[in-house]
Amino acid sequence: MTRNGLDRTRYIFVTGGVVSSLGKGIAAASLGVLLKQRGLRVTLQKLDPYINVDPGTLSPLQHGEVFVTEDGAETDLDLGHYERFIDASLSQENNTTTGRIYRTVIDSERRGDYLGRTVQVIPHITDEIKRSVSVLAEGHDVVISEVGGTVGDIESLPFLEGIRQFRQEVGSRALHVHLTLVPYIQAAGELKTKPTQHSVRELMQTGIQPAVLLCRTEHPLDEHIRAKIAGFTNVDPEGVIEALDVETIYEVPLELRRQRLDDFVLKCFGITAPEPDLRAWSRIVERIKAPTGGTVRIAVVGKYTELVDAYKSVEQALIHGGIANDVEVAIDWIASEKLEQGLDPSFLAAYHGLLVPGGFGDRGIEGMITAIRWARENGLPFLGICLGLQCAVIEFSRTVAGLKGAHSYEFDQASPHPVICLMDEQRNVITKGGTMRLGAYDARLAPGSLAAKAYESERISERHRHRYEVNNDYRMLLQAKGLAFCATSLDGKLVEMIELPDHPWFVAGQFHPELKSRPTRPHPLFASFIEAGARLALGIPEAQAAAVSIPEPKTAALGA
Numbered sequence: 373m374t375r376n377g378l379d380r381t382r383y384i385f386v387t388g389g390v391v392s393s394l395g396k397g398i399a400a401a402s403l404g405v406l407l408k409q410r411g412l413r414v415t416l417q418k419l420d421p422y423i424n425v426d427p428g429t430l431s432p433l434q435h436g437e438v439f440v441t442e443d444g445a446e447t448d449l450d451l452g453h454y455e456r457f458i459d460a461s462l463s464q465e466n467n468t469t470t471g472r473i474y475r476t477v478i479d480s481e482r483r484g485d486y487l488g489r490t491v492q493v494i495p496h497i498t499d500e501i502k503r504s505v506s507v508l509a510e511g512h513d514v515v516i517s518e519v520g521g522t523v524g525d526i527e528s529l530p531f532l533e534g535i536r537q538f539r540q541e542v543g544s545r546a547l548h549v550h551l552t553l554v555p556y557i558q559a560a561g562e563l564k565t566k567p568t569q570h571s572v573r574e575l576m577q578t579g580i581q582p583a584v585l586l587c588r589t590e591h592p593l594d595e596h597i598r599a600k601i602a603g604f605t606n607v608d609p610e611g612v613i614e615a616l617d618v619e620t621i622y623e624v625p626l627e628l629r630r631q632r633l634d635d636f637v638l639k640c641f642g643i644t645a646p647e648p649d650l651r652a653w654s655r656i657v658e659r660i661k662a663p664t665g666g667t668v669r670i671a672v673v674g675k676y677t678e679l680v681d682a683y684k685s686v687e688q689a690l691i692h693g694g695i696a697n698d699v700e701v702a703i704d705w706i707a708s709e710k711l712e713q714g715l716d717p718s719f720l721a722a723y724h725g726l727l728v729p730g731g732f733g734d735r736g737i738e739g740m741i742t743a744i745r746w747a748r749e750n751g752l753p754f755l756g757i758c759l760g761l762q763c764a765v766i767e768f769s770r771t772v773a774g775l776k777g778a779h780s781y782e783f784d785q786a787s788p789h790p791v792i793c794l795m796d797e798q799r800n801v802i803t804k805g806g807t808m809r810l811g812a813y814d815a816r817l818a819p820g821s822l823a824a825k826a827y828e829s830e831r832i833s834e835r836h837r838h839r840y841e842v843n844n845d846y847r848m849l850l851q852a853k854g855l856a857f858c859a860t861s862l863d864g865k866l867v868e869m870i871e872l873p874d875h876p877w878f879v880a881g882q883f884h885p886e887l888k889s890r891p892t893r894p895h896p897l898f899a900s901f902i903e904a905g906a907r908l909a910l911g912i913p914e915a916q917a918a919a920v921s922i923p924e925p926k927t928a929a930l931g932a
């Protein structure tokens with residue numbers, strides 16, 4: 373037995389019921405925050421019941437953003453919440469899917485590892501599910517595993533069976549948390565517990581008894597309702613927690629603390645820990661709810677704007693930029709196609725910043741280019757992310773450098789000026805899987821550049837997810853015309869960032885800075901971008917940064 377009764381890792385399994393989109397990921401992450409702030413080493417995991425091996429091939433419009441980890445795993449967007457909440461970098465092991473579990477089992481079967489036995493869901497698939505949870509025990513006091521989907525879904529059954537067995541094997545070192553809905557029926561003027569009762573009954577049919585019920589509700593649960601829910605579900609009344617709607621997701625940990633969820637969980641586990649330190653969280657929430665510096669209006673012009681989940685991390689990083697500057701960030705999501713269908717880019721005059729995010733495929737590209745041109749010509753702060761950088765390079769090449777028909781090889785393979793291209797070594801690869809630059813790579817920043825000023829560093833590491841690169845054949849020319857290549861890979865061969873020295877704030881990166889931003893540590897580029905927006909909002913001119921380019925690589929240029 374070691375400190376505070378914490379001899380071995382504890383496991384929390386989070387399931388959801390009634391309907392989807394109740395915010396299971398945020399709830400799991402918030403419980404993670406409370407336990408982490410009590411000094412426990414916490415990690416979070418998402419178990420996704422779909423058959424895709426990872427969400428990398430899923431459309432962002434169906435499943436929301438693909439969150440890329442440091443080690444280059446393409447994961448569920450809930451991992452973004454986990455990282456932002458517990459302020460830790462996660463990895464491939466923190467996200468698994470039915471597809472990945474089956475692939476592992478089938479690979480073993482093909483190798484002959486099962487020695488002639490029949491391979492079955494129980495025990496082989498469930499064993500693999502349990503293994504994928506227990507691999508996270510190393511170095512952690514608490515592992516929180518969230519099961520995607522809702523109970524009753526056919527595809528989540530093996531996961532439910534896996535986590536049921538897990539609890540059976542480790543006893544009181546594991547507990548189940550179930551998120552449900554307690555709807556308010558206007559006509560009756562009452563909160564209704566029936567959906568929760570049904571959902572818990574469904575869960576209990578799989579053999580799982582929840583210790584905690586997180587009840588999403590628009591109205592507080594009174595003692596009577598709480599007792600009723602507890603009575604019907606065998607849950608201790610202390611474990612019946614109301615999860616009220618809140619103004620910002622960062623308030624959820626504070627809400628759960630108010631109801632002592634963490635105390636109850638520790639009690640169930642038989643461990644003690646110091647009171648949680650939530651001062652930083654309170655400050656974040658205060659700043660988001662009542663910023664003193666006014667409002668910065670940001671236009672995000674992209675292609676997946678119908679579903680804000682498609683840009684979840686971008687949205688959050690912008691909010692973090694607001695926290696850093698004590699301003700409210702008001703975001704409008706604008707479909708870039710609208711600029712192709714007649715929307716005049718001068719609508720951007722109503723904003724303090726333009727952000728063009730990442731994306732794949734050519735829909736809406738010309739609209740992004742039009743918006744970027746307006747921002748460049750009108751001194752509007754601009755942040756380009758991945759595809760946003762590529763569009764900025766195309767726009768500059770066409771308009772400033774006079775390269776007619778300049779384009780990305782992704783969108784126009786016959787372009788006379790493929791200013792964005794494939795690297796030589798990628799040229800002969802036919803499949804789409806496994807050909808992207810994924811995960812964290814280091815970059816070198818030009819001393820004195822706006823980028824280096826924002827980062828307060830000349831060496832950075834950022835996460836990537838892209839296939840195409842700035843074409844080195846054009847670097848010299850574009851640089852001569854005034855585009856600064858202010859960051860490159862350490863060997864100088866790949867352009868990592870661009871900026872315009874004669875613009876108030878025009879910066880783009882080939883990577884995804886939004887993935888590393890945390891409410892407690894806003895990303896420097898987002899903080900600087902929002903600061904530039906705030907200056908514009910307040911009418912304060914920005915002192916120009918003397919941007920410098922990193923010299924051309926000495927190696928042979930790479931064509932498209």
Ligand code: GLN
Pocket residue numbers: 729730731732733757758759760762782837838839840841
């Ligand atoms: N489609 C571009 C590429 O593959 C940009 C990708 C992105 O924005 N993440 O390079």
